[in-house]
Amino acid sequence: MPGCGSPEAGVAMRRFFLATVVVVVPLAGCADMNPTQQRALSGTAIGAGGGAIIGAIAGNAGLGAGIGAAAGLAGGLIYDQAKKSQASSYQAGYQAGSRGQPSNPPR
Secondary structure (H helix, E strand, O other), X not given: OOOOOOHHHHHHHHHHHHHHXXXXXXXXHOOOOOHHHHHHHXXXXXXXXXXXXXXXXXXXXXXXXXXXXXXXXXXXHHHHHHHHXXXXXXXXXXXXXXXXOOOOOOO
């Protein structure tokens, strides 16, 4: 078992620090984005990652990442529209309920 002052412990600490930075910095970069931007970026990143993996298996990781990023962006924006519609319907129902009227969600 390596001691606290061993070179292996130093390498392990550097790797842990690097992994922490790799996770925290992208999350901090998303802090000032609105929900639409966050969903578009998340969809693009997930699509690019998935596309790169599938593309690497098929023989062209770059093309797979590009196609996956485009599909992920479209999926993220479609998801954003669905969430906005859901929030709008909720608000309409809440407002109608607070006035004692039956709800008529927007179409």
